[in-house]
Amino acid sequence: MTVTDLHCQPGSQELFNGLCLSIVAGEVCELRGPNGCGKSTLLRIMAGLQQPDNGKITRFIEPLGYLGHKFGVSSILTVRENLQWTSTLCGNRLDSHRAREFLEKFQLLSAANKSIQELSAGQKRRCSVICLLIGNYKLWLLDEPFSSLDSSGEELVRELIQDHCRNGGSTVIASHSESRFANANQVELGIS
Amino acid sequence: MHRLASPQHFFLDTKMWVVWLYVVGIIGLLVGSIWGLAFVPPERFQGDSFRIIFVHVPVAIFAQIVYISLAIAGGVHLVWKLRMADVYMAAATPVGFWLTALALGSGMMWGIPTWGTPWEWDARIVSTFFLLILFLGLIVLRQVIPNPARATTALSILAIVGAINIPIIKYSVVWFNTLHQPASIELFGDISIHTIYRIPLFTNIASVFILTAGIILANMRYLTIERNASKTWVQPWIQGRDQ
């Protein structure tokens, strides 16, 4: 995926101008910067949810895994129904065995039949990460993936990202917590 | 034509056009309406009340034309993302709204002497009324959506859907009207246009066209300034050095 001379000016303040970026397979790219510097806007533009003022994004791999601030799970349905819904959406089969394995890995097995409303924010975040895994996308765009996750959850997600990159996927993370990835290339989004 | 696409050239070059459009438009309107209102013999059925036709017909025609042009600008914006298309839409919507309001007003003024009631559920008045609502929808939508990029795209989609609906609405209203409660005297239907009326009418139509184009252009110039306020070439005008 390549981003060429992106210019975005939502309000009066110009977020970025002439930004060039290319995400290569098997690489973690971290967007750093204080709040309000347009990290999530850039992520939304890369995901295609938002139109930049001008500039062009060529995406080589079409389905992108995007994890935004909102949890991508519908709050009325139960965890299991959400998993099933995401698998139907992405078009790849999810048998109950694999679902159970995911739930065990994320310690959500107990909450499997409770509706999302009753879960805590951390559990919701884990559920949306499972949905991300189900889609087995090549490119992950994560917006503050570690927010509202406890230490075990954070550890789990980081390990997931690492082995995702190892077998060829790539990830873009927008977070202001300090970097924990060795070979990640940093993109500083300071307010000029 | 490509030169005009950039806001700066657009603003500088069109200064003279606006002046000319205003001048010709106003003169044309004066000539046409004076001629129509004063010198043309009264019409056999309705006498003097018929003269409102010189105001009503051109205004009603251009109300629809402006809406169709909005839809075209919407299409252009969706396909080529031209900045000018967006500015045109922002400028033309209020003008279209006031044109339709004027058309309705003059229609009512004409209704009082001929039918005795200002509001007559006649097919043509009803479709102009719905056109007014469509324009209102456009204006309201623009104010509700905060993000300008999304606002323009939403507006262009609504304009296109609306434009597709105009002929259908017109047809269904005319059909419904003639079916149930028979169409009373059409607005200008039952008077075939004699030649003596034709000339002032056409001058009026042409002058209204020029005037609307002038107003829209002036609006567009104002909007280009407003949108590019932060740009350097705009600063002299912001300090009001020369208008």
Added chain:
Amino acid sequence: MLQRLGFSLGFREEINDGTTYNGWTRYLCVEHVYPHSCRIDWTGNIPIHPTQTIQTKESGRHRVVVKPHRRRRLSIILFLFVGALTTVLIAIFALQNYINHFYPPHQIVSGEVPIDRTIRAGGIVRESSIAHDSTGLGVTFDITDDVSATFSVQYEGILPSLFREGELAVVIGKLDDSGVFNATRVLAKHDENYVPPELEGLIEYDDP
């Protein structure tokens, strides 16, 4: 290592290299770039997922895009075409058989008309057939189609201002068994009226 890549006008040639990517067969589509379009010089490799092997073109005028896509676009275009076609056909068909909006006089006279239901009948008002009865508003007149069939109409109420002999009129009401049509409403056609072009067949009525 990555050259600036721009979109360009070109045609897409699909080479099916057989590998599948989560259920989609992968097409390698090579876009042949026309010389006059923006110059793309493509050298070296493109950061594509390492598991995909790419066959490089020596002429350098080709840009290789690996895009797993399906035969989706064709079905969408087909669906759009069929849908639009049916809509237009139905609309045309609707416009055509709009005209027969009321029963002509010969049907009324020959009795093919349901008796007990409110129906619409229309025709030309026969000359000097309008007779006001003495009591007040009642009026009788004959409607004919200038060929053979004529039927008389009995109506209570004010006749429309533009109702005159020799003009078209439409009556709505019930036909009683004796062949007299007692109308609840009488509508007279305009003399010259601006009829929107697509409604040629329509008759406009006028009723005070």
Added chain:
Amino acid sequence: MRLWLLYRRELLIEIRSGVESFIPIVFFILVVGIFSFVLNEVVSNESKVLVSVVWITTLFTSILSLDNLFKRDHTDGTLAVAVLHSDAVIALVVAKLFGHWTLTGIPITILGPLIGLMSGMQFEHAAMLGLTLLIGTPTITMLGALVTALLVGLGRGGELLTILILPMYIPILLFGMGVCHLYIDSAPYTSELLWCLALLTGTITAIPLALGPVLKLSQDS
């Protein structure tokens, strides 16, 4: 298959959200009831009025219920996930339209003629009313969904919806009612019925495909 699963999910959400999804039907019955009560002497002898009342209330019920068509998914973020899969979004949108239609369209198509029969309408007039509703309600749902998609995520999209959609609904209303009125007058109604069908096929071809990109556009709130 996927469509069926998504459709089931829509129904599940509606049922699980409890009474809220039955408000439109109650609203429909209430408004029709009020109208026929107030205009009692008119409605009883002239079934045309009742047809108009039923049709106008259908419009308002659909506007009332269209507002939260996308709202729940937008707040949850599932809309953002769905929009990213550009080919799956069409299936989701069609499932949503069906879901909404089953909750507002079908009950109205059943209740409308029923109310008509109850207030003394002849059977075949009520049947014709049912037929026109059957053709009209999907068109209303689809057209309304398009305009709602424009307003997704805005705070007070609901009231604004009415202003934007009503002019678009006029043709459907007029032709739908027109067919019933003509049928009651026993005048030939085929051409109007065909117009209803044309509107239906027109919306079926255009709207589902257009909703995907429109939803994508209205994501960046």
